Amino acid sequence: MSSLRCAAVLLVLLLVLDWATVRFALWRAALRLALAGLLFAVLRPARVSAGECWLSSRRLLRERRVRTDLLVSVRCLDGISPRLLLRDAFGGRVELDPDVLVTDPQLWYRLDEGARKSAADGTLLYGATALRRISQRVDRETARAVFKASGLK
Template sequence: MGRPDDTRNDAVSRHKQPSAAVTYDSRWAGDLRSAMLCSAVVLGLLLLIDWGAGSLTAPRATLWTALAMLLFLVLYPARVSAGEGWLASRGLLRERRVRTDALVSVRCLGGVSQRLRLRDTEGGRLEINPKVLLDNPELWHRFARDADESAARGHLTCGATALRRMSERIDRETAQTVFKVSGLD
Protein backbone atom coordinates (compact mmCIF):
# COMPACT_ATOMS: atom_id res chain seq x y z
CA MET A 1 0.00 0.00 0.00
CA GLY A 2 1.49 3.39 -0.94
CA ARG A 3 2.30 6.11 1.50
CA PRO A 4 0.84 9.60 1.03
CA ASP A 5 4.25 11.06 0.18
CA ASP A 6 4.99 8.49 -2.57
CA THR A 7 3.95 10.93 -5.32
CA ARG A 8 6.30 13.56 -3.94
CA ASN A 9 9.14 11.04 -3.78
CA ASP A 10 8.44 10.05 -7.40
CA ALA A 11 8.69 13.69 -8.48
CA VAL A 12 11.95 14.11 -6.59
CA SER A 13 13.28 10.82 -8.00
CA ARG A 14 12.59 12.02 -11.54
CA HIS A 15 14.62 15.12 -10.72
CA LYS A 16 17.54 12.97 -9.52
CA GLN A 17 20.72 13.14 -11.58
CA PRO A 18 22.99 10.20 -12.52
CA SER A 19 25.19 8.82 -9.75
CA ALA A 20 28.26 10.54 -11.21
CA ALA A 21 26.74 13.89 -10.25
CA VAL A 22 26.07 12.87 -6.63
CA THR A 23 28.17 14.23 -3.77
CA TYR A 24 28.40 12.35 -0.48
CA ASP A 25 29.40 13.21 3.08
CA SER A 26 33.10 12.33 3.16
CA ARG A 27 33.15 11.79 6.94
CA TRP A 28 30.26 9.33 7.08
CA ALA A 29 32.43 6.18 7.01
CA GLY A 30 34.52 7.47 9.93
CA ASP A 31 31.39 8.33 11.90
CA LEU A 32 30.03 4.84 11.23
CA ARG A 33 33.28 3.26 12.44
CA SER A 34 33.12 5.40 15.58
CA ALA A 35 29.55 4.27 16.28
CA MET A 36 30.52 0.62 15.85
CA LEU A 37 33.64 1.01 17.98
CA CYS A 38 31.79 2.78 20.77
CA SER A 39 29.11 0.09 20.85
CA ALA A 40 31.71 -2.70 20.82
CA VAL A 41 33.69 -1.09 23.65
CA VAL A 42 30.57 -0.68 25.79
CA LEU A 43 29.60 -4.31 25.12
CA GLY A 44 33.11 -5.52 25.94
CA LEU A 45 33.24 -3.54 29.18
CA LEU A 46 29.80 -4.71 30.29
CA LEU A 47 30.66 -8.33 29.60
CA LEU A 48 34.07 -7.99 31.28
CA ILE A 49 32.63 -6.38 34.41
CA ASP A 50 29.86 -8.95 34.62
CA TRP A 51 32.32 -11.81 34.09
CA GLY A 52 34.70 -10.34 36.70
CA ALA A 53 31.86 -10.17 39.22
CA GLY A 54 31.01 -13.79 38.48
CA SER A 55 27.45 -13.01 37.45
CA LEU A 56 27.69 -13.43 33.67
CA THR A 57 24.92 -15.66 32.36
CA ALA A 58 23.46 -16.18 28.91
CA PRO A 59 20.42 -13.96 29.59
CA ARG A 60 22.64 -11.19 30.95
CA ALA A 61 25.00 -11.46 27.96
CA THR A 62 21.94 -11.18 25.70
CA LEU A 63 20.80 -8.11 27.61
CA TRP A 64 24.22 -6.44 27.28
CA THR A 65 24.32 -7.27 23.58
CA ALA A 66 20.87 -5.77 23.08
CA LEU A 67 21.96 -2.66 24.99
CA ALA A 68 25.06 -2.30 22.78
CA MET A 69 22.91 -2.73 19.66
CA LEU A 70 20.54 -0.04 20.91
CA LEU A 71 23.51 2.27 21.46
CA PHE A 72 24.64 1.60 17.89
CA LEU A 73 21.17 2.46 16.56
CA VAL A 74 21.23 5.75 18.47
CA LEU A 75 24.73 6.63 17.26
CA TYR A 76 24.23 5.51 13.64
CA PRO A 77 25.06 8.53 11.45
CA ALA A 78 22.75 9.65 8.66
CA ARG A 79 24.39 9.54 5.23
CA VAL A 80 23.93 12.91 3.56
CA SER A 81 24.16 13.17 -0.22
CA ALA A 82 23.34 15.82 -2.77
CA GLY A 83 22.76 16.03 -6.46
CA GLU A 84 21.68 18.79 -8.75
CA GLY A 85 18.47 20.11 -7.23
CA TRP A 86 18.17 17.76 -4.23
CA LEU A 87 19.63 16.93 -0.82
CA ALA A 88 19.02 13.61 0.94
CA SER A 89 19.69 12.09 4.33
CA ARG A 90 19.60 8.30 4.65
CA GLY A 91 19.23 6.69 8.05
CA LEU A 92 18.94 3.00 8.86
CA LEU A 93 15.32 2.66 7.84
CA ARG A 94 14.45 5.44 5.44
CA GLU A 95 15.69 8.25 3.28
CA ARG A 96 14.39 11.80 3.45
CA ARG A 97 14.87 14.09 0.50
CA VAL A 98 14.14 17.72 -0.37
CA ARG A 99 14.38 19.63 -3.59
CA THR A 100 16.97 22.30 -2.88
CA ASP A 101 16.06 24.20 -6.04
CA ALA A 102 12.50 24.55 -4.69
CA LEU A 103 13.10 25.33 -1.01
CA VAL A 104 10.36 27.14 0.86
CA SER A 105 12.08 27.47 4.22
CA VAL A 106 15.45 26.99 5.87
CA ARG A 107 15.62 27.17 9.65
CA CYS A 108 18.55 26.80 12.01
CA LEU A 109 17.46 25.12 15.22
CA GLY A 110 19.67 25.66 18.26
CA GLY A 111 19.96 23.65 21.40
CA VAL A 112 22.21 20.82 22.44
CA SER A 113 22.66 19.68 18.87
CA GLN A 114 22.17 22.19 16.10
CA ARG A 115 19.95 21.17 13.23
CA LEU A 116 19.17 22.67 9.85
CA ARG A 117 15.51 22.14 8.95
CA LEU A 118 14.65 22.33 5.25
CA ARG A 119 11.24 22.26 3.58
CA ASP A 120 10.48 22.29 -0.15
CA THR A 121 7.49 23.31 -2.26
CA GLU A 122 6.31 19.70 -2.57
CA GLY A 123 6.10 19.19 1.20
CA GLY A 124 9.42 17.38 1.59
CA ARG A 125 11.12 17.93 4.94
CA LEU A 126 14.66 17.20 6.03
CA GLU A 127 16.72 17.88 9.13
CA ILE A 128 20.49 17.62 9.01
CA ASN A 129 23.39 18.62 11.19
CA PRO A 130 24.87 21.83 9.71
CA LYS A 131 28.33 20.47 10.58
CA VAL A 132 27.94 18.04 7.66
CA LEU A 133 27.78 21.02 5.30
CA LEU A 134 30.65 22.73 7.12
CA ASP A 135 32.86 19.65 6.83
CA ASN A 136 32.04 18.97 3.17
CA PRO A 137 32.61 21.99 0.92
CA GLU A 138 31.29 20.13 -2.14
CA LEU A 139 27.98 19.43 -0.39
CA TRP A 140 27.78 23.03 0.80
CA HIS A 141 28.47 24.55 -2.63
CA ARG A 142 25.91 22.31 -4.33
CA PHE A 143 23.32 23.11 -1.64
CA ALA A 144 24.07 26.87 -1.66
CA ARG A 145 23.89 27.09 -5.46
CA ASP A 146 20.49 25.39 -5.51
CA ALA A 147 19.21 27.43 -2.54
CA ASP A 148 20.22 30.63 -4.36
CA GLU A 149 18.31 29.38 -7.40
CA SER A 150 15.28 28.74 -5.19
CA ALA A 151 15.50 32.26 -3.77
CA ALA A 152 15.83 33.74 -7.27
CA ARG A 153 12.65 31.92 -8.33
CA GLY A 154 10.83 33.36 -5.32
CA HIS A 155 10.23 30.02 -3.59
CA LEU A 156 12.39 30.69 -0.52
CA THR A 157 10.07 32.69 1.72
CA CYS A 158 11.77 31.97 5.03
CA GLY A 159 15.44 31.37 5.67
CA ALA A 160 17.50 33.77 3.61
CA THR A 161 19.04 35.10 6.84
CA ALA A 162 19.82 31.58 8.06
CA LEU A 163 21.52 30.78 4.76
CA ARG A 164 23.53 34.00 4.87
CA ARG A 165 24.69 33.26 8.44
CA MET A 166 25.60 29.72 7.45
CA SER A 167 27.56 31.00 4.46
CA GLU A 168 29.42 33.50 6.66
CA ARG A 169 30.22 30.78 9.18
CA ILE A 170 31.55 28.46 6.48
CA ASP A 171 33.63 31.28 4.96
CA ARG A 172 35.04 32.15 8.40
CA GLU A 173 35.94 28.55 9.23
CA THR A 174 37.46 28.01 5.78
CA ALA A 175 39.61 31.13 6.20
CA GLN A 176 40.74 29.95 9.65
CA THR A 177 41.70 26.57 8.20
CA VAL A 178 43.66 28.21 5.39
CA PHE A 179 45.50 30.40 7.91
CA LYS A 180 46.35 27.39 10.09
CA VAL A 181 47.60 25.33 7.17
CA SER A 182 49.70 28.20 5.79
CA GLY A 183 51.19 29.03 9.20
CA LEU A 184 49.65 32.52 9.38
CA ASP A 185 47.60 31.60 12.44
Protein backbone atom coordinates in the same frame (compact mmCIF):
# COMPACT_ATOMS: atom_id res chain seq x y z
CA MET B 1 33.23 7.54 15.41
CA SER B 2 32.08 8.57 18.88
CA SER B 3 28.94 6.46 18.46
CA LEU B 4 31.16 3.44 17.87
CA ARG B 5 33.22 4.27 20.96
CA CYS B 6 30.10 4.65 23.10
CA ALA B 7 28.77 1.30 21.95
CA ALA B 8 32.15 -0.37 22.52
CA VAL B 9 32.47 1.12 26.02
CA LEU B 10 28.98 -0.06 26.91
CA LEU B 11 29.74 -3.56 25.64
CA VAL B 12 33.02 -3.76 27.56
CA LEU B 13 31.42 -2.45 30.77
CA LEU B 14 28.56 -4.93 30.57
CA LEU B 15 30.88 -7.84 29.83
CA VAL B 16 33.21 -6.85 32.69
CA LEU B 17 30.19 -6.57 34.99
CA ASP B 18 29.04 -10.06 33.98
CA TRP B 19 32.55 -11.45 34.45
CA ALA B 20 32.95 -9.77 37.86
CA THR B 21 29.66 -11.17 39.13
CA VAL B 22 30.52 -14.62 37.76
CA ARG B 23 27.39 -14.66 35.63
CA PHE B 24 29.09 -14.79 32.28
CA ALA B 25 27.16 -16.89 29.80
CA LEU B 26 27.22 -17.01 26.04
CA TRP B 27 23.56 -16.02 25.71
CA ARG B 28 24.13 -13.02 27.99
CA ALA B 29 27.15 -11.97 25.94
CA ALA B 30 25.04 -12.15 22.77
CA LEU B 31 22.36 -10.03 24.46
CA ARG B 32 24.99 -7.48 25.50
CA LEU B 33 26.35 -7.41 21.96
CA ALA B 34 22.86 -6.81 20.58
CA LEU B 35 22.33 -3.99 23.07
CA ALA B 36 25.61 -2.35 22.09
CA GLY B 37 24.69 -2.73 18.41
CA LEU B 38 21.35 -1.07 19.02
CA LEU B 39 23.05 1.82 20.82
CA PHE B 40 25.42 2.24 17.88
CA ALA B 41 22.55 2.24 15.38
CA VAL B 42 20.65 4.88 17.34
CA LEU B 43 23.65 7.16 17.91
CA ARG B 44 25.10 6.85 14.42
CA PRO B 45 24.95 10.23 12.68
CA ALA B 46 22.91 10.72 9.55
CA ARG B 47 24.64 10.23 6.22
CA VAL B 48 24.13 13.36 4.17
CA SER B 49 24.61 13.35 0.41
CA ALA B 50 23.83 15.82 -2.33
CA GLY B 51 23.55 16.04 -6.06
CA GLU B 52 22.39 18.56 -8.58
CA CYS B 53 19.28 20.17 -7.05
CA TRP B 54 18.77 17.64 -4.23
CA LEU B 55 20.03 16.87 -0.73
CA SER B 56 19.29 13.72 1.25
CA SER B 57 19.80 12.51 4.78
CA ARG B 58 19.82 8.80 5.59
CA ARG B 59 19.12 7.80 9.19
CA LEU B 60 18.51 4.47 10.86
CA LEU B 61 15.26 3.48 9.15
CA ARG B 62 14.66 5.89 6.28
CA GLU B 63 16.05 8.38 3.86
CA ARG B 64 14.64 11.87 3.48
CA ARG B 65 15.22 13.96 0.40
CA VAL B 66 14.59 17.59 -0.45
CA ARG B 67 14.79 19.48 -3.73
CA THR B 68 17.16 22.38 -3.14
CA ASP B 69 16.01 24.25 -6.22
CA LEU B 70 12.43 24.27 -4.84
CA LEU B 71 13.12 25.18 -1.21
CA VAL B 72 10.29 26.89 0.63
CA SER B 73 11.91 27.37 4.04
CA VAL B 74 15.20 26.95 5.85
CA ARG B 75 15.10 27.16 9.62
CA CYS B 76 17.76 26.94 12.29
CA LEU B 77 16.46 24.98 15.26
CA ASP B 78 18.43 25.86 18.37
CA GLY B 79 18.61 23.59 21.33
CA ILE B 80 21.03 21.11 22.79
CA SER B 81 22.27 20.35 19.30
CA PRO B 82 21.56 22.89 16.58
CA ARG B 83 19.70 21.55 13.55
CA LEU B 84 18.94 22.92 10.12
CA LEU B 85 15.46 22.13 8.80
CA LEU B 86 14.96 22.30 5.03
CA ARG B 87 11.52 22.07 3.39
CA ASP B 88 10.71 22.02 -0.30
CA ALA B 89 7.59 22.78 -2.32
CA PHE B 90 6.63 19.08 -2.55
CA GLY B 91 6.59 18.60 1.21
CA GLY B 92 10.06 17.05 1.41
CA ARG B 93 11.79 17.67 4.71
CA VAL B 94 15.41 17.15 5.74
CA GLU B 95 16.85 17.88 9.16
CA LEU B 96 20.63 17.96 9.51
CA ASP B 97 23.46 19.24 11.65
CA PRO B 98 24.90 22.52 10.26
CA ASP B 99 28.39 21.27 11.14
CA VAL B 100 28.04 18.74 8.33
CA LEU B 101 27.84 21.61 5.84
CA VAL B 102 30.74 23.42 7.47
CA THR B 103 33.03 20.39 7.38
CA ASP B 104 32.08 19.40 3.83
CA PRO B 105 32.17 22.44 1.52
CA GLN B 106 30.96 20.35 -1.45
CA LEU B 107 27.68 19.66 0.33
CA TRP B 108 27.38 23.33 1.16
CA TYR B 109 28.07 24.27 -2.46
CA ARG B 110 25.27 21.99 -3.68
CA LEU B 111 22.81 23.35 -1.10
CA ASP B 112 23.77 26.96 -1.73
CA GLU B 113 23.49 26.53 -5.49
CA GLY B 114 19.94 25.19 -5.19
CA ALA B 115 18.95 27.75 -2.54
CA ARG B 116 20.08 30.60 -4.76
CA LYS B 117 17.91 29.22 -7.56
CA SER B 118 14.98 28.95 -5.14
CA ALA B 119 15.46 32.54 -4.02
CA ALA B 120 15.72 33.75 -7.61
CA ASP B 121 12.54 31.88 -8.58
CA GLY B 122 10.70 33.23 -5.53
CA THR B 123 9.95 29.87 -3.87
CA LEU B 124 12.25 30.42 -0.88
CA LEU B 125 9.95 32.30 1.47
CA TYR B 126 11.78 31.91 4.78
CA GLY B 127 15.39 31.29 5.65
CA ALA B 128 17.67 33.63 3.76
CA THR B 129 19.16 34.80 7.07
CA ALA B 130 19.90 31.25 8.21
CA LEU B 131 21.59 30.47 4.91
CA ARG B 132 23.63 33.66 5.11
CA ARG B 133 24.86 32.76 8.62
CA ILE B 134 25.89 29.29 7.50
CA SER B 135 27.59 30.77 4.44
CA GLN B 136 29.63 33.09 6.63
CA ARG B 137 30.57 30.20 8.90
CA VAL B 138 31.62 28.01 5.95
CA ASP B 139 33.71 30.87 4.53
CA ARG B 140 35.34 31.48 7.92
CA GLU B 141 36.21 27.80 8.45
CA THR B 142 37.50 27.43 4.88
CA ALA B 143 39.74 30.48 5.32
CA ARG B 144 41.05 29.04 8.60
CA ALA B 145 41.83 25.75 6.90
CA VAL B 146 43.67 27.52 4.07
CA PHE B 147 45.70 29.62 6.50
CA LYS B 148 46.55 26.58 8.58
CA ALA B 149 47.60 24.56 5.54
CA SER B 150 49.77 27.37 4.26
CA GLY B 151 51.41 27.87 7.65
CA LEU B 152 50.10 31.41 8.17
CA LYS B 153 48.29 30.66 11.40
